[in-house]
Amino acid sequence: MDARRKYTYVGLCGLHKPVSVFVTPNIFVYNEKFHNFVEDTYKVNEMMDYINRKREEQYKNEKSEKMLDVSKDQSKEDIKIVTDNQTDECLDKYQSSDNLDYNNEEFVCDTNNIYENNKFCDKEEKHNKMKIYHYEYKYNQDLYLWRTYFDEYIFHIFHNMLIKTNNKSKKVILVLNMFIPTIIKYALCIALIENPEYACISYINDLISPLYLCNYKTCVVLDLGYINCRILPIMDGVPLYHHYTYVNNGGFYINQEIKKLLKEQYMSRYKKRENIISINGDMKLCLGNYDNNKNGDNNKNEEIINVINNMTDDDIEIIKIKYCYIKKDSENIPCNKYVLYKYNNYDIIIDPYTRYKACEILFEKEYDQNMYSLFSSIVQKINIFETYIFSNILLVGGCSNIKGILSRVAQIFFQVLRNEKKFPPKFQDNVHFLLSNISPNLRQFVGASICSSMDNLPDYTSEEILNNVLYDHLSEDIYMTFKT
Incomplete structure (x- = not known):
């Protein structure tokens, strides 16, 4: 199961093609304006203060009842979304998530529409019609809320699977972006274990899995995705997470x-x-x-x-x-x-x-959010002894399907090489862009499928979840190395 931002691919171990493709829920949509923190151009801090003030006014006599299982001191945070045309009816309807029926289809539909269409508004100053999403709201640690979304989504994915077998005999491989909040990864994992009762789960970094497809231990993986363009260098099978770089483009x-x-x-x-x-x-x-x-x-x-x-x-x-x-x-x-x-x-x-x-x-997006700035940032991070990792570059992600993308990316990268002094002369002659018969948007999924066939990923069952082992491990990337 490859939980990508635009689409979620679901397939069986060893297959080079997903069985089903689903559109990922709207709760994972990014809002670009949240990333421009340099001078608080979009009044993010003011917006957060406004949310806190409103919450204190409306819930000053109430205490949150639901607590995050793994943190007794952290209370539930509610997200307030107000439309431009504020009415008492609108405010009453979304006043508190504690009063809502999460199993109600009408509610789920309404919340998705709110995330997609509504905007936050202050009486004194409108913050550029900002949208607030759970994914972006870093203070939201409501495990119950995330569980509700994932329970329904997983049921939607697996209920009509072509092959009907006993869930307790199945293992689920999750291809995840390891940099999304741990609470989201944790909610997804326990939603797979507790209700469908799958035997166990394993997960793999979505920037590591393509290596199983091309079988290179040293490589730079460039993901031209839906929301972000990300780049991760891998040296001798070990991902250099401290060099991980991304831009908000895609x-x-x-x-x-x-x-x-x-x-x-x-x-x-x-x-x-x-x-x-x-x-x-x-x-x-x-x-x-x-x-x-x-x-x-x-x-x-x-x-x-x-x-x-x-x-x-x-x-x-x-x-x-x-x-x-x-x-x-x-x-x-x-x-x-x-x-x-x-x-x-x-x-x-x-x-x-x-x-x-x-x-x-x-290639032209402002605020240094383009391909040149992406390559320039990663090149500046590496030292002179790590330059050889750029000998192999693998493109993945949906935007890699655009006609002419490979030639233009190569041109931009070679331009960065010419401007940097740490690379040896004629280094670009040794750069190889790895090609594969698999479509770029499926390379992460197929790589994970190959990896799962090798049975070298750690397994997690309900016992690890109850003992909070999984939650702690989801924050670690120690074992996320390329194994042959």
């Missing part, structure tokens, strides 16, 4: 850019009153002002803009993989071909600029 931001550019191209035509016609299946722009059709064309543009606004992230994902690409460098002449994308009985035009420009955010 598929989520590309999808947002695609949607923005699609709307901009239609708004531009709306202002210029450009008409678009189709000739022999190829799209062609007609830069004329046709008074007879002016109102009709403008209405059509407005209608399509609304359609684009309502497109889901999965729809944008299809556009990204099928029609978008990355230029090798700025001197490359982009493709001048228009694409007609059929969506819900609408013909959406994707112009050449949108097709290549959207993915450029990986």
Whole structure:
């Protein structure tokens, strides 16, 4: 079971393809603004103070009843979410999570919608329409709340599995990001042990598992994921966690850019009153002002803009993989071909600029959150005796499927090498980007599948959970090494 941010892959040991793919719940969606802490640009501290004030006002006579099992001194923290149009009904509905029925389907649906659509608002100052998610709210240590989400999600995943066998004979392998909060990993693990009663669980770092696919002990794993681009060097089978680096960039931001550019191209035509016609299946722009059709064309543009606004992230994902690409460098002449994308009985035009420009955010995003800053940061961390780990670089993650990504990443990395003095001359001639027949977005899953077949991961049962051994071990990465 590979619990990735965008999708969760579920399969059987030894298979090179998942049996089922599920969309990961909204509670794992990041909010980029929480990461810009340098000068508190987005008033994060003020927001936290506001939450604490409101909690004291509303719950001053109440005490939290639920405690984290592994920490008797740590009380439950409630998350307050207020909409712009504050009403007594809204505040009453979400006043306290203690009064809510977590097993109620309507509640689960409502909370997911809140996390996705609602925004925090202060009467004195609106904090840029900030969203608050459990994952980002670092003070939330409510084990019961996390258990509720995972119990339902795991039931949804395993209830309709094709192969029905006794759960007590099964072992579950979790492919996890080891840097997510321990409380979340712990809740997921006990949700698998206690209710479905699986025999035992094992877990592996999602940046270690790809090594079992390529069988290299020394390698740099670059994960071009949905929310983050992460990089972890591994030397002789030992992951160098102190060199772990990430930037807040990835598929989520590309999808947002695609949607923005699609709307901009239609708004531009709306202002210029450009008409678009189709000739022999190829799209062609007609830069004329046709008074007879002016109102009709403008209405059509407005209608399509609304359609684009309502497109889901999965729809944008299809556009990204099928029609978008990355230029090798700025001197490359982009493709001048228009694409007609059929969506819900609408013909959406994707112009050449949108097709290549959207993915450029990986390399041009501000606040040092781009690929150059990612490579530059990791190179600055290593010492001169560790430079050889860059001899092998493996790309994983969904964004690695974008056309032209490998050439551009290599170009950026070689540019960093030229600017750093610690690498020997002509080092780039010894750099190998590892290739595999397995799609990049499945390499972590397939690597874990191979690893599970080797039976060299520690097992955890209900006994370890009751003795809190698992909780303590989830915070450690001592054994997370590549074994052959």
